Each structure stands twice: as C-alpha cells, then as structure tokens.
Amino acid sequence: MPVVSFREALNQAMDEEMTRDERVFLMGEEVAQYNGAYKVSQGMLAKWGAKRIIDTPIAEAGFAGIGIGAAMAGLRPIVEFMTWNFSLVAYDQLVNNAAKMYYMSGGQFNVPIVFRGPGGAAHGLAATHSQALEAIYAHVAGLKVIMPSNPKDAKGLLKSAIRDENPIIFIESEVMYGDKGEIPEGEYTIPIGQGEIRREGSDVTVVSWSKILQRVTIKAVEELEKDGVDVELIDPRTIKPMDWELIFNSVKKTNRLVIVEEGWPFAGVGAQIAYEVGKNVFDYLDAPIERVTQEDVPMPYAHSLEIRSLPSVERVVAAVNKVLYRD
Amino acid sequence: MPVVSFREALNQAMDEEMTRDERVFLMGEEVAQYNGAYKVSQGMLAKWGAKRIIDTPIAEAGFAGIGIGAAMAGLRPIVEFMTWNFSLVAYDQLVNNAAKMYYMSGGQFNVPIVFRGPGGAAHGLAATHSQALEAIYAHVAGLKVIMPSNPKDAKGLLKSAIRDENPIIFIESEVMYGDKGEIPEGEYTIPIGQGEIRREGSDVTVVSWSKILQRVTIKAVEELEKDGVDVELIDPRTIKPMDWELIFNSVKKTNRLVIVEEGWPFAGVGAQIAYEVGKNVFDYLDAPIERVTQEDVPMPYAHSLEIRSLPSVERVVAAVNKVLYRD
Amino acid sequence: MNTTTAPPLTKKKSVPPHGLSPETLLSWYDDMLLIRRFEEKCAQLYGMGKIMGFCHLYNGQEAVSTGAIKGAITENDAVITAYRDHGQAISKGVDPKAIMAELLGKRTGTTKGKGGSMHIFDKSRNFYGGHAIVGGHLPIAAGIAFAFKYRNEKNVCLCFMGDGATNIGEFHEALNLASLWKLPVVYIIENNKYSMGTAVERSSAIAELHRKGVAYNMRNEMCDGYNVLEVYKTVKAAADHARETYEPSLLEIRTYRYRGHSMSDPVHGHYRTKEEVEEQKKFDPLIVFADILKADGIADDDWFEEAEKRIKKIVDECVEFAENSPEPPIDDLWNDVFYPSSGE
Amino acid sequence: MNTTTAPPLTKKKSVPPHGLSPETLLSWYDDMLLIRRFEEKCAQLYGMGKIMGFCHLYNGQEAVSTGAIKGAITENDAVITAYRDHGQAISKGVDPKAIMAELLGKRTGTTKGKGGSMHIFDKSRNFYGGHAIVGGHLPIAAGIAFAFKYRNEKNVCLCFMGDGATNIGEFHEALNLASLWKLPVVYIIENNKYSMGTAVERSSAIAELHRKGVAYNMRNEMCDGYNVLEVYKTVKAAADHARETYEPSLLEIRTYRYRGHSMSDPVHGHYRTKEEVEEQKKFDPLIVFADILKADGIADDDWFEEAEKRIKKIVDECVEFAENSPEPPIDDLWNDVFYPSSGE
Ligand SMILES: Cc1ncc(C[n+]2csc(CCOP(=O)(O)OP(=O)(O)O)c2C)c(N)n1
Ligand SMILES: Cc1ncc(C[n+]2csc(CCOP(=O)(O)OP(=O)(O)O)c2C)c(N)n1
Ligand SMILES: [Mg+2]
Numbered sequence A, B: 001m002p003v004v005s006f007r008e009a010l011n012q013a014m015d016e017e018m019t020r021d022e023r024v025f026l027m028g029e030e031v032a033q034y035n036g037a038y039k040v041s042q043g044m045l046a047k048w049g050a051k052r053i054i055d056t057p058i059a060e061a062g063f064a065g066i067g068i069g070a071a072m073a074g075l076r077p078i079v080e081f082m083t084w085n086f087s088l089v090a091y092d093q094l095v096n097n098a099a100k101m102y103y104m105s106g107g108q109f110n111v112p113i114v115f116r117g118p119g120g121a122a123h124g125l126a127a128t129h130s131q132a133l134e135a136i137y138a139h140v141a142g143l144k145v146i147m148p149s150n151p152k153d154a155k156g157l158l159k160s161a162i163r164d165e166n167p168i169i170f171i172e173s174e175v176m177y178g179d180k181g182e183i184p185e186g187e188y189t190i191p192i193g194q195g196e197i198r199r200e201g202s203d204v205t206v207v208s209w210s211k212i213l214q215r216v217t218i219k220a221v222e223e224l225e226k227d228g229v230d231v232e233l234i235d236p237r238t239i240k241p242m243d244w245e246l247i248f249n250s251v252k253k254t255n256r257l258v259i260v261e262e263g264w265p266f267a268g269v270g271a272q273i274a275y276e277v278g279k280n281v282f283d284y285l286d287a288p289i290e291r292v293t294q295e296d297v298p299m300p301y302a303h304s305l306e307i308r309s310l311p312s313v314e315r316v317v318a319a320v321n322k323v324l325y326r327d
Numbered sequence C, D: 001m002n003t004t005t006a007p008p009l010t011k012k013k014s015v016p017p018h019g020l021s022p023e024t025l026l027s028w029y030d031d032m033l034l035i036r037r038f039e040e041k042c043a044q045l046y047g048m049g050k051i052m053g054f055c056h057l058y059n060g061q062e063a064v065s066t067g068a069i070k071g072a073i074t075e076n077d078a079v080i081t082a083y084r085d086h087g088q089a090i091s092k093g094v095d096p097k098a099i100m101a102e103l104l105g106k107r108t109g110t111t112k113g114k115g116g117s118m119h120i121f122d123k124s125r126n127f128y129g130g131h132a133i134v135g136g137h138l139p140i141a142a143g144i145a146f147a148f149k150y151r152n153e154k155n156v157c158l159c160f161m162g163d164g165a166t167n168i169g170e171f172h173e174a175l176n177l178a179s180l181w182k183l184p185v186v187y188i189i190e191n192n193k194y195s196m197g198t199a200v201e202r203s204s205a206i207a208e209l210h211r212k213g214v215a216y217n218m219r220n221e222m223c224d225g226y227n228v229l230e231v232y233k234t235v236k237a238a239a240d241h242a243r244e245t246y247e248p249s250l251l252e253i254r255t256y257r258y259r260g261h262s263m264s265d266p267v268h269g270h271y272r273t274k275e276e277v278e279e280q281k282k283f284d285p286l287i288v289f290a291d292i293l294k295a296d297g298i299a300d301d302d303w304f305e306e307a308e309k310r311i312k313k314i315v316d317e318c319v320e321f322a323e324n325s326p327e328p329p330i331d332d333l334w335n336d337v338f339y340p341s342s343g344e
C-alpha cells in the first residue's frame, strides 16, 4: 500500500474529488499562489487554475459566507481556514447560516460545504493560536464534525465530507501534516460517523482522537502495555455524529472508560461521551469515568507551561491507573 | 420586601452601580434613546445622559471590542447584546480578547466588563433567534457565566458582575423580563459561583437554571410533589464557576440526578454536570443521570414544533420518574 | 451630518421608460397594492395572535421591491434579503398563499412552518430568503453571484439590506470581495432612515450610504424609492451592467417605513414624530404611481377600484388557505436537519 | 489596479522639521538601529530553536515605528499593534531585555512567558499589545481612545495594522465607530505591499488604502515610510489633530518588509522576486536617515560606528539577560486566568 503524508492524503482527496466533480473548488487564504500556508494545496493552482483554486483576502466571515451562498446555488466549496482559530470571526456564518439553512428553508436549500484546516495547539503559538474548538462546533445542531488522526482516515473522510450534502467541520492538525502512513490503493472513502478500534483490549476503554491520540494517547497505551495493562483504544474519527455503539460495546467489555482530548474541560466533547456512557451502559461501569483534557486556562507560550497545559503521557497513564484502582 | 420585575431589578443594579462608580457605563443597540429594545434601560438616558448611556450602530464586534479596550484602559463597561444570538458575530472578541487578555498579558491588563442581554428562545422567533448559548461561553477558559432565574438573583448577581474585575457573560431571558419577585431592601449583592437550593427534597436532585427552571422545571416539581415525589431543586445561578459542592452534597443525599437545560444536548452544560457528578460522587448514584434538553435541531417557527423542541413539564416528569425507576 | 442630501421627494410626472407596456405597468401597480394589503392583513392577524414571533412589515417601501424585482430582473435572477421579506417574496413570484400559511405556522407554508416571517425561502423562484442576522446574508449574495459566474451563467443576484446593515463588518467583507472578484451582484440599501430606532446619522459616519461603495471601487448610485419607475431604471441599469461585465453595484434607495420596526414597535414615539410619518405619507409610492398612471391615461378611477377588489380577493384567499391548512406533524421537528447523503 | 500610486521612493534630503534637536534625531537613529539589530538577533535565536512559535520580524519598517512612536507621541499616549510587534514595543520604551526574555519564554519576559512574540504587553509604557487575530485589535484601539475621551484626557491612541487587515470586517466597524463618536485614535496602515503572500491588489478592491477612510468621513493621508522624518510629520499632525479635536485619522504608510512574513516564510519565492527585495533595500530607512543626518552635519562616520557598538552591546545584554533568566514556575500555568475580585 502506498505511504503518504497526512498533507498529501488531504491533497489527494481534494484533487480526486475535483476531478470527479467540477462543482468542487477550494477557497482560502494563501491556498493558491502560495500553495497553502501549510502546503496542503501544493500544486493545485498549477493544475486546476485560478477559477477553482482561489486566494482570499483576510475576511473569514466574507469568504465563508460566499462559500455558503455558492453551495446554496449548487456548487460544492471547500473552504480552508488557515487555522481554526480564525474561524471564530466567521462563527456566525457557520452557526446561523451553514448549520441552519437547510432546516430554516424547510428542506429547500442544503449547504454542501466543507470547512477545513488545522486545529489545536502547535508549539509556542500561545493563547489566540492554540485552540481546540471541536466542542463549540459539535454543540451546534446541523453540523457534522470530523477529526481524523492519520493519513488513511484523512483522505477517506475528506472525500466523504466533500461528497456529503451538508456542512462539515473538518479539523486537522498542523503538527500532523508531515505524519506518514499507508493508504489503500486507488479510490476509497470512509463513512462519516464510523469510529475505529485502534487497539483491541480488555482492561479499559480509552477514547481519543486527532493529534492527541497520535502524539500522546498511543504512547501512553504502549507504556501501559509494558505495564501489563490491556487497553482498548478507540478513535471515533467523527466527533458528531459519534459512533456510540462502538464505544458502548467496548465499555460493556472493559467496564472502564478514560477520555483523552485536547480541548478545554468544561462542556467539552468528552463530557458528552461521559454522559452518554453513564446513561446507556451505567450498570457496566466499575469505576468513575476519567477525562484528560487541556487545563482550564488560555494557552501559555513558554514551552514548559504549554506541555503541562496539554494532556500528557503521564496524565493519561495516571487516569487509566485510577479507573483500574491501581497504584 | 419590595416587589419588582426582572427588568426593574436589572435596571436597579445598573443604576446603583453607575451611582457608586462613575467608570461604569452602558453601551448597546437601542439602549439609550429607545430605552432598550426590551426596556431594561428604561429612563437611564434621561438620568445619566449620552456620555454613559450609549446607542451603538449594528456592529457587535466593534462595540464589544470598544468595551474591551475601554475596560483595559480603566473603565467598567456594561455591553448589552440586544439578544445573545447577535453575540455570535462578536464571538472572537469575547473568546480571544475578553477571555484571554489578562492571561496573555501576564497579569497586566484585566478586563472588567459585563456582556449582558437575553438568551434562549422566546416565542416563534425560529432558528437564528432562539439559541441558548451558555455552553459555547462556559467552555472558554477565562470567562464567567451567570444565568439568574428571578429578580432577586438578577439584581444581586448583576451588581457582583459589574464589580468583578473579569469579563462576565450575563444571560437573561426576554420572556422573564416581566416576572415579578421580592428583593431585599436596599443594597445587596449575591456572590458569583454560589448556587441556591430552591426546594429541599430527599428523593431526587434536579438541577436547572434561568427561564427553563422558572417556566418548566418548577411546574414539573410541583406536579411530582402532588405525586408524592420529594424533589431537591437546585438553581446554580452561576454556570461557571459552578457550585459543585452544593450539587455533590445534594446527590449524596438523594442518589439521583436530573439536569434540565434549554440548550442543545451535545457538549452542553448538563453534560459537564453529569460528568463531574459521575466522577465525584459515583458511588452514591443509584441510577443513570438523566438530562432534559432542547432537541438536537435548529429551532422551528411553528408553535407546536417549538414547544416540542424545548424541555417540557412532561419530559421533566418522565426523566425524574425514570431515575426513580417509577412507572 | 444629516440626510437632507436625499433626492427631493417628488410627485413629478416621470414618463414611463420606453418599451414598458401599459399591461406591465399595471401589473406593477397590482404587485405594490398586493404587498400593501397583504401587510395590512398581517398586522391584523398579528394583533389576533395568529402570527407569532417578530413580524416586520414593508408598508411604504413597496416601490423598491416592485421596481427592482418585478420590474428590473428576470425569473432566473436571484433575490436575497433580510427579515423584512414579505414584499420581496411577493414581487419575486412566491405564492402569497404559501407566505401567509408560513406566517400562521402551517405545513403548507413556504418553509413548512419552519422559518416563519423572517425566513421566507422559495427555491423554485430563486428566492434565497429571508435572513435575520443583520449583514449575514451579504456574503451569501456574493456567493450566489459567484456560482452564476462559475457556471458562466448570465444571471445576477439582487441583495437587499437596510441602512443599519451598512455598519456591520460583513458589509465591508462582502462588498470588497464582490468588487475584487467582479461578482454579478447588485447590493441595494433600502434607506428608510432608521435602523430600528436609530437614525442613519446616529449610526453611520457618512449619511450618503451609497458613497461607501467608493472604498470598494464599486459603481454606486442613489435614487428616489417613492417612485417605482425611478427604482426600475436605476436597478435595471445596475443589473444589466452586472450581466454584461460581472461588475457589482451598490445602490442606495431612499424610502420610508410607515409602521414600527416590528409589530412590537409603535409607529411613532421615541425616535420619530407623528408629523414626520404623516408628512412622508404624502409621498406614498402607491399614490405617486397612481398619479403617473392616471396622468398618462393608462388607468382611470374605475380601474383602481377594480384593482382594490381584485387584490382584496387574493388576500382573503391567502387567509382562507392559511387558516384551513394543517399544522406541521410533530415528526417534522426532526426532519430537514441533514440532507440525506448518498456520498459515503 | 496596482500600487504604483505609491509616493516615489526617495532619498531626497528632507530638512529636519524645526524644533527637533540633533540629540532627538540621533536618539531616533539609535531606536531604528536597535530594532534592526534586535530583530537580526531574533532571527539567529529562532534558527537555534531558542525562540518558538511564530516570529514576525520588522526589518525594513523601522522608520514607521520610530517616527510614529518615539517621534510623534508622548509617554501617556497609547500604542496597540498586531503580532509584528517587537519594533513598536521598543520604540514605546518597553525594555528590550524583557522583550528578549519573553521570546525565550522566561519569567522575566514582558508577560512572564505567557504571551510570546505575538503578544508583547507593557502596561507601564501604555503599550497595549501585541495582537494576533488580524483586525481584532482595531476596535480595542477605539475603546482605549474612548476611555481617554471619557476621562477628558488629552491622550491619543496609535493603532498599527497591516495592509491585509484593512479587508476584515472589524476594520469597517472600528473606523465607522471611531469617526461617528469622534474618538482620538490614529489608525496607521503599514502597507508593506503584502499580506503574507498576497499582494495588496489581490486582496483589496482599492490599492490606495488610505482612501478607505472616505467611507467613514475620516481624515486620511498617505506617506513615505522609508523616511523617518516624513513619518514623524504625518503622524504628529494626525496625533495633534486628534488631541485637539478628538477626531481620528487613517494613515497609510508605504513601507516594505525585508524578511519573510514569519520565520517559516522564505524572503522571496512564491510571491516576490529576489530582485524586488534587493531593489527595495536601496531605500533602507536606516540608510535614508543616515544620509540626512550626515548631509545636515548632525553625525559623521565615527558617530555611526560608535552607534553600532553601542547598540550591539545592548542587544548582547538582552540575550545575556534572557538566557540567564529563569523559566516560569509551573504554578504560573494556573495564575492570571482571573483577576482576584474584591467585588462580591
Ligand atoms: C447582528 C445583528 N444585530 C442586531 C440585530 C437586531 N436587529 C434586527 S433588525 C435591526 C435593525 C436593522 O435596521 P436596518 O438595517 O435599517 O433595516 P430595516 O429594519 O430598517 O429594514 C436590528 C438592530 C440582528 N438581527 N442582527
Ligand atoms: C482573522 C485572522 N485570519 C488569518 C490570520 C493569519 N494571518 C496572520 S498574519 C496574516 C497576514 C497579515 O498581513 P498584513 O495585515 O498585511 O500584515 P503584515 O504581516 O504584512 O505586517 C494572516 C493571514 C490571522 N492571524 N487572523
Ligand atoms: Mg432601516
């Protein structure tokens, strides 16, 4: 199977879908002439031209809204936010227009659009540039939220997102763009809303996604393995709609759950997972559910503070040991 | 004790604080000449003049940012959003500037500002104008979120909010503005972060706030009482910081919890409450925690659909009966 | 700064532009009259509690909707507007029965009772809504125009907004992008002098709102919105220009709203006097146009009497249809959240 | 449209304005040189991995910061800017040692290592940051000016932004409000021809960015940003005007950035040629100013040699101070989230 980087996987997904459907186009800051601030759209202007690969001014609400209008009028835009931090100035467009248009119009105007870009912290970007924002989008009725953790899922899910008839929030990670991984030969898609068991296990279920899964949780699971702890690791891949059955069945087997996410704790995605599990498989739980999240503070610049603010291998291991009542 | 409306209580709080501190001013759409879209600022222009009661154009990001700048420079603004729905175009200002400034500046520039206005659904305002947005603000590190349910709390908490040195999200409800209630004679404040037991009970703990508490949950509790169910009803009043001890102690006593909120279910405030209770008083829980929320859809216009979308007395009663394993 | 820069209110007899048949002109009068009577009926029904939520009426502004939409553009052109949207929907050919049913929250309404007064949509008429967040639809309008150009279609998008909407950020972003990318959209400011209770000069640093187009190197004009023929000429020129060159325009049309901002706002009081409103009514677009039609011998008093009867009948039918229509089934609550996707 | 409307680049000998002592002028040169050498050191340290995150250098734009801040305003006036903020902080008198310590993430930094390069703040110097969301600080600037006026103080607020920032909605809202309410703020567009890799004419429908002020009835001017004396005169006039009348201005200062947008962006390549950058360097503000100082007999070659030594020593001290400063204690992570309130 071919090995490609996360960046290339996204590029392939967009390129293949643009080949398949001429209504698909890409719009965003520096996506064309500059080949993308993080080079995700490398070579696309040269191949597709300025009609379909479009540089925008710094006007997120404006070009997000243009994408929404174009989608209502029959096109299938991919709108890149240079990072998801900058989507906050366009938040109203995503929440009030993209998410609600199909419903408000009584089923007349659906909005087939993908908003994508890197989310979460990189290294030393501080408070305004290090936000994991999945919760504020997943909270909103009418949006689907996708957060792949590897090249295979990134390509398969982005293709499904572009083909979906509804607005999609697709969150990547700039620190993962260079990650390499195997992808299937040729054409494939991965269904939205389908999680994946990354490692089967019997002692405890750990749910984690995106960069934190790849950079932190997996390492913790390896350490725990050495320590004789058999973790079942689940990557939901899609945050909303969440693959509840996959998680419920795992917890029924392990009777324990730890959720590891990059975002802030209060009313985060992990809180919803904890609630659903508590409600639906209550009798199977042998220990309180633990969450590992970012500290409830804005992100500091200093490296030592930044890494302490984010979930770490140590904190994940500790949480797993806690639900296993080990020490 | 004097009886005043919710509207008058807010007006008194602002008026008293403006008397007490000349740095306090009110800014927003139609707050001055029109005396407020919902008349909360009735008479304030006449009394305080155009310097301190200021009408703004429709430019929420602009005047929210002006408030933040004025607060950094030593004033204490009260910024009214005509409704919280319109705060979404200013979301970046609240999340990246108001919430993070004190931290980003290393403790130099705190932002003593109150953002206030009505939130949630009224009647027949449909999807863009019926949003309960507490979760997307409580999720953000650096913000405090207050949601009073009656005139007494509204006045006492708004005064505390205006005196607080930090950015405050203060969410009211236009359908409650006319509600009358007793308030203490003269000067008083209510501490931010302190919940209140609205009714002592032993069978089940119900946590609810703002309009839904007043319009739906209380009625359900009365019905349940007739039915012999002894509910302990808690009004947290402040959503963040939440009065955890009050809730934990209640659940330790009743062993059962139902959370009733107006917002959408996914990663809502109730999810956080459910997680914290599950984590901290797990062994006391005799039944899965139930939540009653708005359906996970945009708000429809038609009355019959709107009321079905929101929490109702029937749904609250059903949830309580469920955690009590009654039927 | 003040708004005396407005074109002098005028009843001056302006000759109908060449090529407009009497039938066409009379159909415009019908459209204006229908909007007027439809809105009056809405006010009644609102008073009776049959219409809920916010309801923003269009009385006084009819010449803008009729001249711009029924007059200046075609079926395939798109229209998008704010929450004061009944008039534009009617002019675009949306079935008034369906609009009335929507206001009553019925299953037969334009959006099955989902959107209500502020969110009227009709895809079959290229009517893109009905948007209630001020300024939020301005980029959407540019996006619709973007799609037309992308497909090499010669359609244009008319985007209506109020004077107050020119102060919000999305106005700036949308107009800059429309001009920078040459998108066939005509932005029409319906300057009715007030944003809710705030006079233009208290909300905008310049009162000549069309001049904001200068910052975007955008073609910009102002016209008298009391005279449907003036509106027609001005919008037609802008729409034709967009069709030929893809270049957008910013038009400021001076008009006036006779009723309060919404049903909960009194006609006069805090921000304008009874006298001001009465003075304005002397230039009622229906009267202005009727005078022209009479002066040109296109219609006489009998015709106008007939028109009243004809329109009254239509409005009565709208109410009857709406009243007799079914409520949406509860299951509708969960429908139309997501369009079923074949994709995956 | 293109940017050839820029004032011709000039080395013309412009006589120092009356009333500026040689000492003052020389202190300006020191300021410009310090910024230049400080930034070069930053580039080094970034390459060594000692500075993390995004780091946007100011090389080539020094005359703007020095002329506007060190030259045209006073201690009590406020300055606020975007993320390319080291230069303005230095000109405002923020201790360069503390800035360097901040870049290294040390406890002795301007914000104790919390903000980093993009978020430099110093309340004691009325330096309001350091803001990394494009356009987000423009309303804040108006708010600071609002506070000055509210207290009847005669201070002004200088707000710096890039050319790209003029296309975002908050530019529109902030400038309209500043003009409508007469707030003593001077908005300064540092037009360095590019927003990251996007040339002005590809992002703004008008290339004469100061003309955007017309839409707000705002005093607006353009000036040559290669010549610190021109910058001084232009900004001084605007600041004095704001002090006297409370009226804001929009200034466009044409300048150029020698380095990439941030440390990860190459100096040339995708969006500009090596030749263009070299051509621009002929009008290096340091050279332009040095020529003036020499021509006016204010400084000779020896003085400039001395200056280099003096500045090098300061920069070395900055690095030494930063390197030897302690990391922030972990407990700092949870501090400064909320200011302790006496209120309740
Ligand atoms: C972003 C936003 N802020 C505030 C409101 C509340 N609001 C609705 S209409 C309106 C006044 C708009 O006036 P104008 O644009 O002149 O249109 P008109 O009502 O006169 O037709 C306001 C403030 C809103 N809907 N959206
Ligand atoms: C709202 C927002 N969108 C995008 C970005 C990413 N970004 C940071 S700087 C920049 C370019 C700004 O260019 P300009 O305003 O000309 O300032 P310069 O860098 O030239 O000084 C962009 C797009 C951001 N920080 N904020
Ligand atoms: Mg208006």
Ligand SMILES: [Mg+2]
Pocket: D162, D163, D164, D190, D191, D192, D193, D194, D195, D196
């Ligand atoms: Mg620039």
